[in-house]
């Protein structure tokens with residue numbers, strides 16, 4: 269018997285048929301004697317609809333939310349009717365879904381009247397997707413005779429007030445989880461908890477960031493002292509690259525925390541980058557499995573890397589980024605310019621994805637998301653106004669149309685010849701590498717290339733990975 273935390277993504281919760289499959293997986297595991305905590309995302313596409321509609325409401329578009337309300341109601345009601353047939357239970361479920369969707373419409377109406385969507389308002393609105401899906405799954409499990417309960421994570425995950433990317437307060441969360449959730453698990457109940465959302469100590473709804481249900485599951489798995497965390501998704505496991513970019517991608521059977529952390533940070537959407545943080549201390553095993561192919565062994569993620577014949581294990585890509593460069597001959601020997609630049613950017617809440625400095629100290633550059641680029645450049649120009657006037661700094665500019673490609677694999681730094689093979693491969697493809705940054709850890713290397721070359725670069729490097737032509 270084990271204590272397991274299962275997380276099902278939106279793609280696994282798309283409609284009644286898929287939700288039935290999810291219920292089957294949960295029930296089978298419970299029937300094998302496991303205590304199972306289930307965390308779910310909103311039905312696929314629902315979070316996007318909620319956000320886009322709320323944004324449209326802020327611009328005064330009332331038609332959009334009236335239409336979205338009808339669509340959401342139809343989709344969830346249809347699923348409810350297919351999943352729950354007992355008349356009283358169906359009526360109760362439909363009433364509950366109605367109440368939540370009415371809430372959405374009321375929120376949008378207020379946003380339209382105010383003409384403004386605050387981060388706090390946005391979190392309240394998008395939280396509705398997971399509240400709806402959790403209720404559908406729990407009601408279906410009840411219909412199948414299981415003792416199941418939907419639970420809103422606003423009662424469990426206590427967070428900071430950073431709306432849209434709140435951070436969990438782990439001690440407070442653990443206390444709540446031990447008090448509310450653990451007794452239910454021990455009593456043989458199958459709790460279905462909403463992913464993605466939490467609440468401040470005052471009970472104001474927050475979210476953990478897009479794709480954050482994986483992180484919710486990591487937080488809850490740690491707080492119930494789960495034996496394992498299983499991320500159920502729509503692919504067989506973590507793969508050598510995004511299968512949508514290259515269909516020859518293969519499942520990686522074993523990865524370490526650090527490897528998967530880099531993969532996720534540098535663009536592999538299959539797992540939210542923060543998922544591993546709460547479970548690392550316990551050394552908990554994470555499995556990534558396919559809801560649509562549940563007997564496939566998937567990927568096992570463990571504390572340490574497995575020594576494999578291959579060094580580079582996966583290739584990821586982040587599109588929609590800009591490369592910002594600060595350059596000037598007068599920068600040599602002027603201390604503090606880089607530090608002040610990074611502080612100025614940090615004050616704007618802009619994340620740096622990759623940093624690189626030229627050895628001559630005449631320039632340094634870093635990559636930010638395209639949506640942050642203008643803000644970052646303006647902040648630097650303000651901060652370095654004096655140096656720019658004195659011409660110690662000649663220019664601060666953003667190069668558009670670039671992408672970050674990252675090669676991930678433990679031991680990249682130790683094994684000689686890996687970098688050489690990477691660059692030979694790219695040279696053969698006549699791909700110009702604009703920036704090279706060996707990750708702060710020894711498990712990754714990132715390259716910045718022109719957008720026009722990115723797809724070819726990924727495919728060439730991916731061939732290198734799967735053919736194992738590199739150092740071993």
Ligand code: ADP
Pocket residue numbers: 276277278279280309479500501502503505506507508509510511512535536537538539582
């Ligand atoms: P979920 O709805 O289960 O959270 P996501 O869409 O967030 O699913 O993540 C799964 C998707 O991540 C896959 O369908 C795949 O296209 C994409 N993906 C990107 N990189 C990888 C990778 N290296 N391995 C597996 N999947 C990847």
Ligand code: ASP
Pocket residue numbers: 277278309310315316397463464477478479480481482
């Ligand atoms: N539903 C949320 C999103 O789409 C969270 C998640 O799916 O993990 O971002």
Ligand code: MG
Pocket residue numbers: 277479482537538539540
């Ligand atoms: Mg996801």
